[in-house]
Amino acid sequence: MAEILVLVDHTEGVVRKPTLELLTLARRLGEPSAVFLGHDADSATEALGRYGAHKVYVVDAPEVDELLVTPAVDALTQIAGSTGPAAILLPSNPDGKETAARVALRLESGLITDAVDITAGEDGPVTEQSAFAATYQVTAHVTRGIPVITVKPNAAAPEPAPVTPEVEKWDVTFGPASAAAKVLSHSPRERGDRPELTEADIVVSGGRGVNGAENFAVIERVADTLGAAVGASRAAVDAGWYPHSHQVGQTGTQVSPQLYLAAGISGAIQHRAGMQTSKTIVAVNKDQDAPIFELADYGVVGDLFQVLPQLVEEIERRRS
Amino acid sequence: MKIVVCVKHVPDATADRTFTEEGSTDRESVDSLLSELDEYAVEQALRIAESGVDAEISYLTVGPDDAKDALRKALAMGGDSATHVSDEDIEGSDAFGTSLVLARAIERHGFDLVLCGMASTDGTMGVVPALLAERLGVPAVTHIEELTVEDGTVTGRREGDSATVRVQGSLPAVVSVTDRSGDARYPSFKGIMAAKKKPMETLDLADLGIDAGQVGRAGAWSAVDTATRRPPRSKGEIVTDDGTGGTGLAAFLTAKKFA
Known part of the structure; x- marks a missing residue:
């Protein structure tokens, strides 16, 4: 079955809900493999498996915390170059969209951002987007390479499909730090008692x-x-x-x-x-x-x- | 310091925007203007120049003939010169085609800092700044709310989905700023008059060494299948509060199982 790469959005190993939605959508297209950047993969693996990730590719290197966006670009490009997935899904937030665009350019593949739905079509994934302040619905597909798609939160309800993922560590070759933006400090926002805006019903x-x-x-x-x-x-x-x-x-x-x-x-x-x-x-x-x-x-x-x-x-x- | 500000001429976001039959933004049916989100990039460039940095500010846009209006508006706010890339083969380009044209024009001009808005108000992808950094091989200091340029670096605060990040890149770099970076100024009458005398060059694909097949609809790596107007939401029940408005709303929410 075709592999679908899903970039994991997490806070210190706690997988965020939009990633579970991506895994759910990825199962419509093939077999999801999660790409996890960071040190806390062990705590994330169980949640990723519960939502159907057959594999978890783990990239744990200092660059992941030190540089903005580019480590994920290097990781996804190299993993995709090696495994040849049928699509790459990322969350539609600033990091996810910038990562997606750069990966797509390196892979010479088409990009679709802010999808609100994905279905399997004859020539690969077909996406639905909202346009012009949500007055239009647009369907689109990628015509070249490996479709790279960012998906908005709440595009699908997460549905469990438990498997025990195979965990594979990846040694990624990172690009020169001089061409990257350095992260000077990173402060996760305090989570209050209320649900997060993007995730709330x-x-x-x-x-x-x-x-x-x-x-x-x-x-x-x-x-x-x-x-x-x-x-x-x-x-x-x-x-x-x-x-x-x-x-x-x-x-x-x-x-x-x-x-x-x-x-x-x-x-x-x-x-x-x-x-x-x-x-x-x-x-x-x-x-x-x-x-x-x-x-x-x-x-x-x-x-x-x-x-x-x-x-x-x-x-x-x-x-x- | 050479600053290039990328701007886009977009259909007025408050008008009723539509698509062409080919699935592109219809630029004919409504008035267009400088994308509001790009005004913040113009503003940051002007503030850098006003802070005592010896800066030369140039604006760059890609688009049909009337895209010059966006450049004139930016020049009226301040800055020195503008470049308009126009070629009928560019029509229908995706973000990759657009970023290729912009990157070649930026290289041709020379740059220490490229400034962009966080996204256009029509396409709203927000990926062109990242693609420019990728193509130019320089740091992408993107989605910035508070920008500082000093000692050959650019530093800023980026508000992500779940965290606040302080980021820094060495110059040359590509920066995008959000609508929280500082209110954009209005052009003065003097500025509008002065803008008419500022130099504006027009380039085509040949000037940039780009083949027609690399851009436009033919060079795009994705395609729109359908673009349909969402059916208008059916008008709901609107009541005027007669002292029981809250009770009535509670009944509605309970019936819908929200409460």
Whole structure:
């Protein structure tokens, strides 16, 4: 069966959910082999095997921590050059996309970024992407070489398919450090108690209407009641009310949860590009003409400081 | 220091953008402008020059004739000169074709620092800066929010999905900056007038020693099969809060099994 390489995204050996989604999608195309860069492969192998990785290629070298992106490029290019996979899948984040592009160029192979779905076609993988702020659906395929595809989070629900992976250590020849960017420091972001924005089934976001950093407590309260991640519009982030790592939009994080609740967000194109593919959209806004209502499956025209506390109260009442 | 800023002329992101029959971005149906995300790269170049570094700033774009408008806008913000690469054989290029043309033009001009935006607002791939670094054989200091150029190096803060990373590359290097790197200035009237007198050269593929087959739709390594407009979301139920808006929303979320 054709081998599909999957680049593992992990934090100190803890495999992130988008990688499990990649392994799930890879099984539609062939037999997944995970490519793991770092020192903590032992703790990751079990999780990778549970989601169907038949092999785990481990690249453990100082360069992995010292240089940005290029060690993964060197590793994937050399492994692919040797094993001849049918496709290479990577997560659609800045590191993943830059790695993918450089690998594809070295392999003289086509690249597709930000796929939201992949299926097996007659001439290799067929991808689906969202374009122009998610107003278009595009299907595409690679016409040359080994298809290199980056996939957005939530493109597929991770499905276990347990195997015991064969672990193979790889000695990669790294390119000159002078042509690479050096990593001076690396600080993993504190993970709070809430789900991560890209991985959450429910996202509750606040915008300009929240009107102050202290008022985001109202948004957080709804999020915690629903077990949701907290998002923010660019306006709220630019105003300094909530951290940029929570920004939903074209230049922030693009999310596609089961439920997106937008409070005090007008729905500018910049924001819509980051949430328009959510399955169910709910909006609370004072302005009945706010464009967000055009997308909403359910909308309340009203004051979020009235509506949201009442929402929390009612959910808690129903639960008790 | 020679700074080359790569800019793109894109269809207005707030307009109703469409695809051509060939699956390319339709550049005819809506007005185009300098990609908003490239304005941040222009701004960083100007700030470097203003910080006392002896810098010569040149803008570079690839695109049809009206792509010159993006160069004029950048020149109106500041900087010295511009290069427009235009050739009908470039039409339909993928990121590899585009990056080949840009890299050859950058080499021809000479560079210490290449500055780019984090992505275009139309294609949104965000891979051209990395591809330029790969082709030019220099460090890629990409996706940067805070940029410092000193002592022959460029240093910046990169906010990744799960971590904050401080990265550094020795010059020459390729840098891309995000929309968090610093607000871009508006061109002044004086700047707009001055831009009209700044030199702008136009090059074609032959000037760059590139064969038509290496670029364009023929040279692309991937192909769009279909591009279809997503059906508009059916308009949902919109209620005006009469004092029970929260209760009604709770009922909706419960019925959908979210609560």
